[in-house]
Amino acid sequence: MAQAIPPLRIGPHTIWPPIVLAPMSGVTNRTLRALYKPFGLGLTVTEFVSSNALQFGSRRTMEMIDQHGLEHPVSTQLWGNDPRVMAYAAKVVRECGADIVDINFGCPAPKVTKTEGGSACLRDVERCEAIMRAVVAAVDCPVTVKMRLGWTEQDLVFVEVAKRAQAVGVQAVTLHARTARQFYKGSADWEQIAALKHAVDIPVIGNGDLDDPHLAMERMRASGVDAVMLGRATLGNPWLISALRTLMEGAQAQPYPAAAERLRYAIHHYRTMVEEWGEERAVPQMRKHLGYYLKGFAGASELRERVMRTSGAEETIAVVESTIARLESAPLVA
Ligand SMILES: Cc1cc2nc3c(=O)[nH]c(=O)nc-3n(C[C@H](O)[C@H](O)[C@H](O)COP(=O)(O)O)c2cc1C
The missing domain is CATH 3.20.20.70 (Aldolase class I)
Incomplete structure (x- = not known):
């Protein structure tokens, strides 16, 4: 093009x-x-x-x-x-x-x-x-x-x-x-x-x-x-x-993905960080990033609080995954 x-x-x-x-x-x-x-x-x-x-x-x-x-x-x-x-x-x-x-x-x-x-x-x-x-x-x-x-x-x-x-x-x-x-x-x-x-x-x-x-x-x-x-x-x-x-490139921009897809990418980001930095160093960094990924859609502040209360990577990812499942059954996108 x-x-x-x-x-x-x-x-x-x-x-x-x-x-x-x-x-x-x-x-x-x-x-x-x-x-x-x-x-x-x-x-x-x-x-x-x-x-x-x-x-x-x-x-x-x-x-x-x-x-x-x-x-x-x-x-x-x-x-x-x-x-x-x-x-x-x-x-x-x-x-x-x-x-x-x-x-x-x-x-x-x-x-x-x-x-x-x-x-x-x-x-x-x-x-x-x-x-x-x-x-x-x-x-x-x-x-x-x-x-x-x-x-x-x-x-x-x-x-x-x-x-x-x-x-x-x-x-x-x-x-x-x-x-x-x-x-x-x-x-x-x-x-x-x-x-x-x-x-x-x-x-x-x-x-x-x-x-x-x-x-x-x-x-x-x-x-x-x-x-x-x-x-x-x-x-x-x-x-x-x-x-x-x-x-x-001179083309039309696509709309940003819906919340569930954004959260799926956040999980990919999380897992990559754990893989490359180890859980101890990845978790505090990913708290910050999850906060960013969670901005701007309905239910985000409650989810952010739940994420902040989790301790390890798998527990956090499980919370985000359950949110994705919920979003996909009843989308909450603002
Ligand atoms: C958390 C944070 C860390 C930053 N660290 C650097 C840095 O290491 N070097 C630098 O040149 N600018 C740094 N900046 C400034 C950014 O590169 C950029 O100039 C600034 O955020 C304005 O761009 P933006 O409005 O697109 O964010 C930092 C900004 C933020 C928010």
Whole structure:
């Protein structure tokens, strides 16, 4: 089928569809990324990893940069404030299979910004440039940057940082169009994303508040971005990704599946997590994910409470299975 939207090109990678799964710390581990990939992700990004931590290479840190064989191309995201340490970390993740190295200039969490990492880097564009230059020089793969608009509304440095990025050889930039001070308040400012697209020649990936496939298409066309990044709205709803891919192919999007099918997929997600991480580590993570899958249909809050009271994987899955049976005999879809 003719593609209505061209692929995203980053260095040697032709990325189709131009849909990127947002890195989400504590959520988008390799299992989730591989599960969501076939829905239509062109590119996945690891959770952010501390460049300092990579110097020590603990098991937990190495797990965070681990990739799933199914997900290439995959980008590994690093955060830190020291160009030398970031360059070292970039070499490590490249050796461990990263196709792209992404630099985080966006995280607003105090535990990151108090060490001048993440979005705090945007308070010093010279430092941003030094980090980008060092990372580009360290690896033989494309380097990209993900950032916010600036630290506050008074210092919107994103165009300046993106121009410097382009000048030192960064090959794409993602903009989550909020300031660091906003955290997740207000809404992402897609006018600023359009302004960035006009200001630089490297590909721009637009990010923020895309929770509907038609909205994502509209934002993409209006801003002219080369790709969109989807985050929170995909959790419990990977069908957002497939619906957007269908629109990008120039076809009509299918409606989202009914509740029973969504829950059946949630069980598949649950079992895959247990298989890959063991029950002890999968159960707390899957409580969170089941909460997402259970959003938005009648009877969900009662079911969520029942799920929270269960102890092991099989008990939880049995509760979800009995709900599926109930839904199929008397559908409750809102
Ligand atoms: C739980 C959570 C964890 C996140 N972790 C990261 C991260 O590790 N690296 C990063 O660049 N952004 C991170 N983000 C920000 C997202 O990548 C994305 O920019 C943001 O959620 C806006 O997109 P959305 O409106 O589609 O969710 C995180 C967001 C959430 C909700």
